[in-house]
Amino acid sequence: MPRPPSAMRRQILDAALRLFAEHGFKGTSLHDIAVEAHCSKASLLYHFAGKDAILTELLTPPAESLTAMSEELTALRGEQAVEPAVTGYVGLAMRFHLEVKIIFAELPDMLGHPVLAVIPRAVDQLADALAGRSREPRARITAQMVIGGVAVTVAADVDADPGTMRTEMVQGALRTLGRPTG
Amino acid sequence: MPRPPSAMRRQILDAALRLFAEHGFKGTSLHDIAVEAHCSKASLLYHFAGKDAILTELLTPPAESLTAMSEELTALRGEQAVEPAVTGYVGLAMRFHLEVKIIFAELPDMLGHPVLAVIPRAVDQLADALAGRSREPRARITAQMVIGGVAVTVAADVDADPGTMRTEMVQGALRTLGRPTG
DNA sequence: ACCGTAGCTGGCCGATCGGTCAGTTCTGAC
DNA sequence: GTCAGAACTGACCGATCGGCCAGCTACGGT
Secondary structure (H helix, E strand, C coil), X not given: CCCCCCHHHHHHHHHHHHHHHHHCCCCCCHHHHHHHCCCCHHHHHHHCCCHHHHHHHHHHHHHHHHHHHHHHHCCCCHHHHHHHHHHHHHHHHHHCHXXXXXXXXXXXXXXXXXXXXXXXXXXXXXXXXXXXXXXXHHHHHHHHHHHHHHHHXXXXXXXXXXXXXXXXXXXXXXXXXXXXXX | CCCCCCHHHHHHHHHHHHHHHHHCCCCCCHHHHHHHHCCCHHHHHHHCCCHHHHHHHHHHHHHHHXXXXXXXXXXXXXXXXXXXXXXXXXXXXXXXXXXXXXXXXXXXXXXXXXXXXCHHHHHHHHHXXXXXXXXXXXXXXXXXXXXXXXXXXXXXXXXXXXXXXXXXXXXXHHHHCCCCCC
C-alpha cells in the first residue's frame, strides 16, 4: 500500500536501498537509515509501517517483474524458451542489481519474506525455461548454475561497463547451457 | 586456538553448522544453538570464547583449503590453469557446501570477518586461473559467473546425487569458460 | 484569527541479544 | 574419603534493536 509520494519518502527508500545492499537487511538499523536519509528514526516510522514495510516496498518491483517474466516464458515451448529466458533474466538482474544484492545477502530470510513468496515458483519456471523444458538432472543443474552465476556476477562490484556485462553474461549463460552463439 | 576436543564441543559445532547454514549467522542466537546442542547457553561460552569463535572454527578449514588451492594454481601458467582450477574449485565447494552456504548467506559481513580476510585474494587468484590468466573483461566476467554459479548451485538444495552434481558442474563450468569437453 | 492536519521529532518502552559470573555437579588421582 | 579441576548451569547485566507516543511546527482553508 504505497502512500502518496513525497520527497522524504523517496529519500528514505534510496538510503535504505543503498544500506541494505551494502550491509544487508539485518545489518542495517533504523538508526542507520535515519542518519543516511537525514531525518529522525521516528520519521521513518511515520512514512512506513515498519522496517519490514521499507524492505517490502523496495523488493516489490523486482518481484513483480520476475513473476511477469516467468509467466511470459511459460508460453514458449521447449528450446524456444531458452534464449528469451537468458536475455530476460540477465536484463532483470542488471536492472535490479542492488535488489538482487539485498536478496542474496540474506537468502534464507528473504525466501521466507511474504513479498518474495513468489520467488521459488518463478525461479522454478525460469529454471524450467533455461533447461529447455528438460527434466534431466544435467539440464536442471546447469540452469541452476546460470541463475546463480548471473545473480552473483551482478551483485559483485565488477568494474565493467553495463553493455559488456550484459553481452558477456548472455553469451556465457548460453555457453553454459550448451547453446553457443554461432 | 582449538582446545582439546570433547563430545560436547563437537556437538556444539555440529549444531551451529546446521543452524548457521539454515538461518544465517546473525539469524542464529546462542540460545538456538544451545537448544539444538542440548546444553545451556553458558556452556557454549565455556567451550568457546564467543559466538564469533564458533564461526571462526567452522570457517577456518574451508578458508585454509581455498588458500592452499589458489596458491597451488599460481604455479600453472596460462590456459593450463583452467581445468585444475575448475575441478579444484568444484571439489572444494562440494566438500564444504554447508560452509559455502553460511558465507553466501551473509556475504558482506563474512568478507569483513578476519578468518575470511584471505578470501578476496584467493578468489582473485582463482578467477585469474579460471580466466586462463587473461585480463580481458570477457574472461573476468565469465570467471565470476563460474565462481558464483558453482557456489549457489552447491548451496541450493538440489536433489541430485553428488557424483552427477560434480560432473555436471565441472562440465558446465568448462562450457561457460568456452572450453567444451571433447 | 482560528483550526485541522500533514510532517516530523525526542524520549521512552519491551524484547532480544551476546556475554559474565558465582556457584554447583561430576570425575579421576591420590 | 578427600580434593582439585574440568564441565556445566541459572541468574543477571549492558547494549542494541524495532516500535510507540505525546507533542511540536508549518501551512492551507475558512
